[in-house]
Amino acid sequence: MTEFPPVEYGVAVERYLAASGLAEGSRRIYRIALSTWAWALADRPAPTGPERRRARPPVLPLALLDHPDAAGRLRTAVARRTAETDPRTLNRELSTLRAAVAWWRSRGWIDGDPSAGLRPRPLARPAGAGAPLTAEQLHALFVRRAPLREQTLWHLLHESGAAIETVLALDTDQLDLPGRRTRPRCDRTQLRWSTGTARLLPLLIAGRSGGPLFLTDRRAPAGTPAADRCPHTGRARLSYRRAAELFTAHTETLGPGWTLRQLREGR
Structure with a gap:
């Protein structure tokens, strides 16, 4: 048609x-x-x-x-x-x-791109925000005994440099595991990762061919949109708030006030 x-x-x-x-x-x-x-x-x-x-x-x-x-x-x-x-x-x-x-x-609906000359605004670091994590701090984090989900998320954030919201919005069918990247989509930047994430991702998604990549520990509550619920386990997509809480809990003995954004920026 x-x-x-x-x-x-x-x-x-x-x-x-x-x-x-x-x-x-x-x-x-x-x-x-x-x-x-x-x-x-x-x-x-x-x-x-x-x-x-x-x-x-x-x-x-x-x-x-x-x-x-x-x-x-x-x-x-x-x-x-x-x-x-x-x-x-x-x-x-x-x-x-x-x-x-x-x-x-x-689609051939328009010819030009009037947005081509528009530049992103510089982001000021919030007052009191921590500096990017050092190589030593990253090593201490990645050798820590933490659940597979958390270690995969931390590695992916660090290696891809992508926004936290972008990573948490990923679905399993968007991953090109052999290519160590996400499949190209018109509405988002393609993510790439390296060895640490490549080692963990197959373990995290074993047996899952669709649905959110990062899941909560419990089944999704009634009314959760289908796009945010795993069709295999019935669990919901992990939220930014919960991911941040877990990161704080796992890092409180490593240093005061570590945040997920420090992990992303410490590349």
């Missing part, structure tokens, strides 16, 4: 999200981000605060992304968003836009 290109930006957003394979919660976040850029493309300031989630974005043609003014409007929006939100949120919104634009271009 022939797929006709969408005329409206909002319809293109929904087609991208439908094809993304993201869980419903992630699709909602992506939809909000992409709607924010719709206001920018219409040369209008986006609503802020609670109104941002409730406001209906302007209806505009997808072809507006190919307009000569599109890149300038997006740059103006980035400058405005820089004053309104934290850099991490803005960078996530930029990444979402880039992923959607890349997918639309791959």
Whole structure:
């Protein structure tokens, strides 16, 4: 069946999200981000605060992304968003836009990329945040007696350098074990890892061909979305909060206040 290109930006957003394979919660976040850029493309300031989630974005043609003014409007929006939100949120919104634009271009729906010149905002280290873990600290952590799930997560965070949220969102069928990488997807950066993770991953996913990579210890509660529940064990996807709690518990005797972000940055 022939797929006709969408005329409206909002319809293109929904087609991208439908094809993304993201869980419903992630699709909602992506939809909000992409709607924010719709206001920018219409040369209008986006609503802020609670109104941002409730406001209906302007209806505009997808072809507006190919307009000569599109890149300038997006740059103006980035400058405005820089004053309104934290850099991490803005960078996530930029990444979402880039992923959607890349997918639309791959379908031939648009020709240009008005997001090409947009640069991520620098992230300031929070006051009191710890320095990246040293080689000696990493060694002490990796030789520690800890469950397979934790050791795999720690190794993958360290070797890939990926955001914690990105790693916890992985599913087992996204892994290319022989290639030591994730399978390429249009909506996320490809992850790569080395020896430590390569040794642990096959043990962690033994007998599982789908579902979340990192699981909780207990069965998922009723109402958990299917994308966040293992079809083999019935357990739920491990949350960032729980992963951070476990890391703190396992490292409290190694040093005060170690965090998962230190592990990622100590590459």
